[in-house]
Structures are given as C-alpha cells and as structure tokens.
Amino acid sequence: MSETQNKKPQINSAAQKYAENWLPVSSIQNGEIVLDNGYRVTGVKVRPRNIFILDYDSQNNAIFNLRSFYNTLDYPFWLIVSDRPVDINIYLAQLKLLYNQVQYPSIRKLVREDIDKANLFMGKEIGVTDTEYFILFKDKRPEIIQKRIQGLVSGLANAGLQSAQVSNDDLRTLLDGFMNDGNTTNFGTVMSA
Numbered sequence: 001m002s003e004t005q006n007k008k009p010q011i012n013s014a015a016q017k018y019a020e021n022w023l024p025v026s027s028i029q030n031g032e033i034v035l036d037n038g039y040r041v042t043g044v045k046v047r048p049r050n051i052f053i054l055d056y057d058s059q060n061n062a063i064f065n066l067r068s069f070y071n072t073l074d075y076p077f078w079l080i081v082s083d084r085p086v087d088i089n090i091y092l093a094q095l096k097l098l099y100n101q102v103q104y105p106s107i108r109k110l111v112r113e114d115i116d117k118a119n120l121f122m123g124k125e126i127g128v129t130d131t132e133y134f135i136l137f138k139d140k141r142p143e144i145i146q147k148r149i150q151g152l153v154s155g156l157a158n159a160g161l162q163s164a165q166v167s168n169d170d171l172r173t174l175l176d177g178f179m180n181d182g183n184t185t186n187f188g189t190v191m192s193a
Contacts, residue, residue, distance in 0.1 A: 024036040025175075028175075029168065030168075031165045031166050031167055031171070032145070032171075035138070039139065040140065040142075040145060041136055041138045041171075042136065042137070042145055042149065042165065042166060042171075043077070043134055043136035043137055043165075043166055044134070044149060044152045044153060044156070044163040044165055044166060045133070045134050045163060045164060045165075045166050045167075045170055046135065046156060046161055046162070047161065047163065048131060048132075048133060049062075049160065049162075051063070062160055065159040065160060066159045066161075068159070069155040069156060069158065072151075073155075075139075076137065077135055077136060077137040078134075078135070078137070079133075079134070079135055080133070080134040080135075080136060080174065081132070081134075082131070082132045082133075082134065082173070082174060082177050083129040083130070083131055084129060084130050084132055084173060084177075085128070085129055085130075086128045086129060086130045087128075088118055088121070088122065088128050091118065092115065092118045092119070092122070095111055095114055095115045095118065096115060098111050099111045099112060099115060132170075134170070134174065135163075153165075
C-alpha cells in the first residue's frame with residue numbers, strides 16, 4: 001500500500017453540519033429559550049411526588065386535582081419527562097460515616113441495607129437517574145409568559161405539587177438530552193449528510 005492510501009482523510013470541522021445549526025434557537029436567558037422568530041419557550045419544573053404511597057382515596061383525589069389542573073390550561077403546552085444521571089458517591093460516603101457513628105444494632109442494620117442498595121444501583125449499567133418533570137409553552141409576549149408561569153405554579157400547588165420556573169441550566173440540560181443523548185458538550189452534534 002502506498003503512503004497516501006494509509007492516511008485518514010482530514011475532517012474539515014468548519015464544513016460539518018451540526019444539529020444545533022438547524023434549530024431556530026437564538027439564546028437561552030432568564031429561564032427562556034429565545035427563538036429566532038421572537039417566540040420564547042419557558043415553563044415550570046415540577047417537583048416529583050409519589051402518590052402511590054398514599055391511600056386509595058388520596059391517590060384518586062390527587063389524580064382528580066391534576067386532571068382539573070390540566071383542564072384549566074387553554075393554550076398548547078409540552079409535558080416533558082427527563083431522566084438525568086445522578087452521582088450518589090457523596091450520599092454513599094455519608095451513609096458510611098453514619099454507619100460508623102451509629103451505636104444501635106437495629107439502626108446500623110437499616111443503614112447497612114441502604115449502603116448495599118446504593119452499591120447495587122452503582123453497579124448497574126443504567127446507573128442512578130433522577131426523573132424530572134417539565135411543563136413548557138411558547139409565547140412572544142412577556143406579560144402573558146409571566147401570567148402563565150404564575151398560573152402553572154398556582155394550579156400545581158392547588159393539585160398538591162411544588163413547581164418553579166425553569167432555569168437556564170434546566171433548559172440547557174433538556175436540549176442536551178434531546179440533541180446529545182444527555183451528555184453536555186461544548187461542540188455541535190454532527191448531522192449525517
């Protein structure tokens with residue numbers, strides 16, 4: 001083989017097509033994704049609540065309240081569920097310290113079980129994830145955006161759920177989740193030509 005056949009072709013990074021270049025995103029600021037057409041995508045992040053540990057009547061009441069809340073939304077919205085990897089090494093270290101400090105055998109046993117469970121999760125391919133819930137919408141008018149955010153927070157509170165406006169980091173994480181399989185990158189996601 002000649003020397004020219006062994007060389008790998010050079011990739012011109014300036015000529016590559018990135019998925020981000022195809023998106024109409026101008027910037028992310030003040031908890032909003034600013035689009036090229038003037039629309040702003042924003043919303044709330046909802047704190048998870050496990051209703052299935054409640055009694056049957058409380059579960060039905062929570063579902064009814066959530067259904068009533070959704071029926072009050074008179075504009076298009078996106079309900080997004082996203083899993084984010086979580087590093088539980090600090091939690092595991094705290095459990096180990098607690099295990100060494102506890103004197104009562106019954107409490108030591110409970111802490112040991114938590115340590116074993118954490119180690120089991122750490123050993124899995126999937127790892128430990130935290131599920132996050134978002135309700136997003138888009139609009140151009142700042143006064144409507146603020147009114148909708150307040151309405152979402154208030155309505156979710158009436159349904160027994162805590163929420164707050166999404167942060168810039170939340171929005172970047174969501175975009176990274178869709179574009180880069182959840183990995184934060186400083187470069188573009190290459191599109192195949």
